[in-house]
Amino acid sequence: MHIKINHSVLSDALKKVEKVVNAKHNIPILQGIYMEATNEELIFIGSDSNESFRFHVPVDGENVEVYEPGKTVLPKQVTETVKRFKKDITLKLDGFTLLLQSGRSKFNLNTFDPEEFPKLPDFAIEESTLFLKGTDLSNLIKKTGFAAADSEIRPILTGVCLDLSGDCMQMVCTDSHRLGKVQVRNTSDRDLKFVIPAKSLDKLNKTFDLQEDVHIYCESENQLIFRSCSLVFYCRLLEGTYPDTSRLIPQDFKAEMKINRKVFLDEIEIIRGIANNADNGQGGVIKLHVNGAATISSYTAQTGKGESVVDYESLEGEDNFTISFSGKYIVDALKAIDDEFISFKFNGEMRPFLLTPCESEYEELQLVLPVRTQ
Numbered sequence: 001m002h003i004k005i006n007h008s009v010l011s012d013a014l015k016k017v018e019k020v021v022n023a024k025h026n027i028p029i030l031q032g033i034y035m036e037a038t039n040e041e042l043i044f045i046g047s048d049s050n051e052s053f054r055f056h057v058p059v060d061g062e063n064v065e066v067y068e069p070g071k072t073v074l075p076k077q078v079t080e081t082v083k084r085f086k087k088d089i090t091l092k093l094d095g096f097t098l099l100l101q102s103g104r105s106k107f108n109l110n111t112f113d114p115e116e117f118p119k120l121p122d123f124a125i126e127e128s129t130l131f132l133k134g135t136d137l138s139n140l141i142k143k144t145g146f147a148a149a150d151s152e153i154r155p156i157l158t159g160v161c162l163d164l165s166g167d168c169m170q171m172v173c174t175d176s177h178r179l180g181k182v183q184v185r186n187t188s189d190r191d192l193k194f195v196i197p198a199k200s201l202d203k204l205n206k207t208f209d210l211q212e213d214v215h216i217y218c219e220s221e222n223q224l225i226f227r228s229c230s231l232v233f234y235c236r237l238l239e240g241t242y243p244d245t246s247r248l249i250p251q252d253f254k255a256e257m258k259i260n261r262k263v264f265l266d267e268i269e270i271i272r273g274i275a276n277n278a279d280n281g282q283g284g285v286i287k288l289h290v291n292g293a294a295t296i297s298s299y300t301a302q303t304g305k306g307e308s309v310v311d312y313e314s315l316e317g318e319d320n321f322t323i324s325f326s327g328k329y330i331v332d333a334l335k336a337i338d339d340e341f342i343s344f345k346f347n348g349e350m351r352p353f354l355l356t357p358c359e360s361e362y363e364e365l366q367l368v369l370p371v372r373t374q
Contacts (some may be wrong), residue, residue, distance in 0.1 A: 001070025003037050006063040007085040007102060014079040016048030017053040018233055019203055023076045029116045031064050033078070036071035036114070045120065051200055052234040053207065072098060073112035081107065083272060089222045119232055121219055129218040130164065130188045134210035134317060140171050141201045143182045143336045144363055148198030149175035159195035161242040162187050172245050173198065177368040178329045179245060191220060202236040207231070226337070245282055248352065249367060255317035255346040257290060258358060261311065264342070265334040267296050267308040269280040272327035274298045274306040284327040285371050290346075298327075313341060324373045330355075333366035360363050 017033060018240065025031050025048060034045035042057040044066060059066050072093050078100065085102040092099040093111070100107040132140075140180070141160075149157035158174040169186040172179065208228045210216065217225040219346040226233040246352035268286060275284025289295045290312075323346060339357030346353050355366040 001043070001072060001091065001136070002066075002068035004065045004088055004090050005042070005083065006273055007087060007323070009057060009063045010089055011079070013042070013044045013055050013057050014074075014082060015023040016055040016207060017044045017294040018076060018079050019046070019207060020048045020050055020051045020053055021046040021076050022161050029073060029112050030118075031162065032073040033113045034071070034073050034114060035118045037066050037069050037326075039066055040065075047120075049118065050197075050236045051203065054120060055230040059109055071114040072096075073200060075109060075111065075116055075199070078109060080343070081364070084120065086320060121223065121225075122290045123217045123219050123225055123259070125215075127217070128215035128227070129190055129192070130186075130216040132214050132216070132273045134208065134212050134214050136153050136184065137214050138205055139338075139362070140184070141205045143362070143366075144171045144180040145198040145201050145205075146270045146332050146336060147173040147175055147178050147180040147366075156195060156240040156242055158199070159197050159238040159242070160201055160236075161195050161245075162306050164192045165272040172242075173274040174243070174245055174248070174367075175338060177326070177369050179248060180333070180364075181249075181367075182362050182364040184362055192219075193242075194218070194224065195238040195240070196224060197238060198233060200233075200262050204233050204235075205211045206299070207233070233313060236296050240246055250345075250347045250352060250354065250363070253317065253345040253347050253354075255290070255315065255319070257294065257315045257344040258315070258344070259294060259344060261337060261339060261342045261357075262311055264294070265331065267310050268327065269331060271296050271306045271308055272331065274300060274303050274328045283298075285324055285373060286327045286330070287322060287324045287373070290315065291342065302324070318346070321346055321349065323353060325353075325368055328370060329368045333368055336366060337364070 007369050036043040041050040044055045046053050064222050081348045087103040089102045096111050098109045098111050131357055144160050160171055163170045164186055167186050170183045172181040212228045215227045222237050224235055271286055275286050280285055287297050294312050299305040333355050337357050339360050343356045352367050352369050
């Protein structure tokens with residue numbers, strides 16, 4: 001292999017795939033980044049066996065020139081070296097030694113055998129299972145993924161359940177204390193249900209250019225493939241049956257309060273500063289009392305008491321109620337909603353409450369379980 005490439009093009013390609021590469025992986029070959037040069041394109045792959053990124057760079061004779069095709073597996077550390085180069089880079093492979101040269105800088109790097117690198121499954125580009133606008137996918141992830149469980153006690157709850165049924169696509173996520181759910185029109189004619197690790201979706205959201213369309217391929221029972229332009233992401237699905245969350249969502253409410261989302265959020269975050277002192281910044285308990293206005297308060301023996309009053313737009317049903325909840329959970333839920341106004345739907349001081357946008361292009365809701373206080 002012998003190529004010449006613009007330094008920023010190479011740096012960008014390596015950056016796209018390195019997020020899943022672990023330099024301490026127990027499988028040595030997965031400590032590196034696969035690189036293949038053909039006369040038409042360069043292919044870069046990073047993998048940890050559960051997740052993989054593949055990125056394609058066209059050979060245009062200007063930013064990329066291929067003098068001799070070939071393939072290798074680069075050590076991950078090469079990404080830090082390339083970031084510092086300011087001139088075009090020449091890569092020339094001799095056996096398992098790669099000459100990396102830019103300007104007056106020259107490195108001889110030991111590489112891995114590319115034949116040992118795991119093969120990624122093939123898929124037919126034109127036969128995607130599902131097609132989404134990148135901005136829609138990003139919003140769906142934002143509105144659900146944060147509610148996944150951190151603990152592996154119930155592994156299935158560390159994922160987001162994607163359900164295709166009829167003309168509807170639904171994404172739902174819960175850690176059993178809170179839940180995010182969003183529903184959009186379905187562009188697929190297949191009925192499918194699978195659970196995607198929330199951490200995988202977070203990596204996808206941070207790596208893909210989500211101004212571009214995203215195609216999703218379901219090629220097997222345990223793997224999902226996402227493609228956007230020249231970048232492809234492979235992720236392993238979670239095994240098991242996702243719980244039926246529909247029975248958790250109340251349908252009737254004792255009160256429904258319409259309130260400005262940002263004002264409500266800002267005041268909760270201020271009060272949360274006091275509440276956090278009770279549990280080392282892990283969330284804190286906040287009390288909401290509604291009676292003519294929404295009064296947000298928190299009390300801790302260490303810090304004292306904080307209180308803030310927010311006027312609501314309207315209130316239907318009970319006009320005098322109190323409920324307590326985790327500050328972190330409600331802040332996360334409010335940040336996941338984009339609308340100016342939200343409905344706070346109350347169903348009892350120890351019953352789950354809902355936050356829903358008053359106007360949205362999506363059908364969405366956030367559910368939070370209250371906290372028992374003495």
